[in-house]
Amino acid sequence: MIGDIVTVTVDRPLGSYHPKYKDMYYPINYGYIEGIIAPDGEEQDAYILGVDKPVERFTGKIIAIVHRYDDVEEKWVVCPTDASFNKEEIMELIRFQEQYYQSEIIM
Secondary structure (H helix, E strand, O other), X not given: OOOOEEEEEEEEOOOOEOOOOOOOEOOOEEEEEEEEEOXXXXXXXXXXXXXXXXXXXXXXXXXXXXXXXXXXXXXXXXXXXXXXXXXXXXXXXHHHHHOOOOEEEEO
């Protein structure tokens, strides 16, 4: 799936807060990919990197998978087709949420 082009529906745009955890600020756009069901039974979650304004939908390429060792979910990392990020850059950008999990970035 890495390298595939997907469309993410954003339900937590850049600048918003988590609906349950009111102190969790989203410094990036975050959403889900319709029609792809993740192991938790919900649609596949995705971080969007390289987009510096809030968006409702975004089409880009999958550049990484965030594998969580202590959760049933994996998160996909999506960015513009002309952008690139290394593992360290990705982890820094998603640390706001991944700091609560034992995870690894697969590229």
